[in-house]
Amino acid sequence: MTKIYKPLWRFPVAVQIRIHLQFQKVSTSATEEADRRRSATRDMILEGSDSVKMYTGLNSKEVLLKIYKIITKKVKRINYSRGPQKAKQHKANPHPGGRAKVTDWFDEYLLTLVHIREGLSMNILASWFGVSLSSVSSIIPTWVNYLFRILQKFIVWPSTEQIKRSLPKSYPAKYADTRVILDCTKFFLKKPKNCSSQAATYSQYKHHNAVKVLIGISPRGLITFVSHPYGGNSSDRCIMEKEILDKIEPGDAVMVDRGFTISGLLLQRAAKLYMPPFTRKQEGGKGKFLNQNEIVKTREIASLRIHVERAIERMKNFKILTNTMDLNVSPRLYQIMVIVAVFFNLNPPLLE
Structure with missing residues (x-):
């Protein structure tokens, strides 16, 4: 026999309040867990020069922060990619994945660098940074594009x-x-x-x-x-x-x-x-x-x-x-190659 569920407004007010508080508690718990994961991932990456090089390919935390500073000076607002289908309807979207923003720019910057360096799947990145899969699929192409636009001038002929x-x-x-x-x-x-x-x-x-x-x-x-x-x-x-x-x-x-x-x-x-x-x-x-x-x-x-x-x-x-x-993904390969080439040139030259 099919169960028939009553809408929330049919319950007594006291029950409605109790249900609402329960959902709020679950939501708060999930948000706290996502924040904890993000914080742990950030601390893991920024622990020292060795960890920065391992997870981002950059030589030091100072270089990592300097590049981020260059980006934030050039970019005042980020319009997130939502894929070719949705882009036709929404050319610019201020939130990754179309949802309320839960990460700051620095975490998104780190997420993108880890993706380029380690080649991790979007599922793993979503877990590490405590964000949804749709947010990751929006953040990566967006930040690759911004990194490319700003860093490409450093490949000099x-x-x-x-x-x-x-x-x-x-x-x-x-x-x-x-x-x-x-x-x-x-x-x-x-x-x-x-x-x-x-x-x-x-x-x-x-x-x-x-x-x-x-x-x-x-x-x-x-x-x-x-x-x-x-x-x-x-x-x-x-x-x-x-x-x-x-x-x-x-x-x-x-x-x-x-x-x-x-x-x-x-x-x-x-x-x-x-x-x-x-x-x-x-x-x-x-x-x-x-x-x-x-x-x-x-x-x-x-x-x-x-x-x-x-x-x-x-x-x-x-x-x-x-x-x-x-x-x-191959159209984005050129952008990634240019970003990687800039990171490569930040190391000491192959020949002195």
Whole structure:
């Protein structure tokens, strides 16, 4: 037999008051528990420089607070993202998740940094920071967007003169005209449902759906360029031509690994290419070889080019970049890559 529940107003006034107080007690208890979790998480992250570096990727609490101060100086009001569907109805929303705000900006800042550094799921972040899942899904894209907009100016493409003035003392003179050292890296995607998206992102080399990003560093080891993400089957030449070729000036040199077929593009701009020589077949067709000069050149370039690989490896210490992403997250990947690159450059350079 179906139970029929009476509406609250049908109860005696004394009972109504008792029920209301009970609900208020439960609500207060839940709020206190959420506050306790937030406070414990904040204390855990800010315990010391080691914990700050572990959970946010920044070197110290001072750097963490300085970046937050820069943001709060630039931003007076935050309009929270509510996803593509709701954004059509509500372009700006002053509260995450569309509810009354229960976190302050600093907690949201920490939540976003922990998400980027540790790659934690939204469920775990909601539990750590004592907020709803819908709030987390609103806070993260909003703060990623604001961090990107404010920090992107700190990724600087230095002039030729600046590059020469900052060359490490140990840098070989014969490669002193190097303007940028380039390499591509890939980030795995979950298999898209759309067939055309599958074809555009499938990497024959990785045997996986992926997006591809071009990274450039200065001879000193600072990140000076981050490209937008491209489908996993895009060629290095294609990305280079679309993203960075216009920045190369006559007399510059670009250092790359084998496979970057860009010598013709650089020749058009009166620039040089430093790339390890390809092996050749031996006479008689048995095996491949390099002559002595080519071996020396290969070793010299490899010893300098390895630093762009080190830079990419350090960037991927931010675990959000090693997670397999949904295709709808990839547009935000460029913003995250720029944020991570800024954090990387706050560390001492790879080469002094």
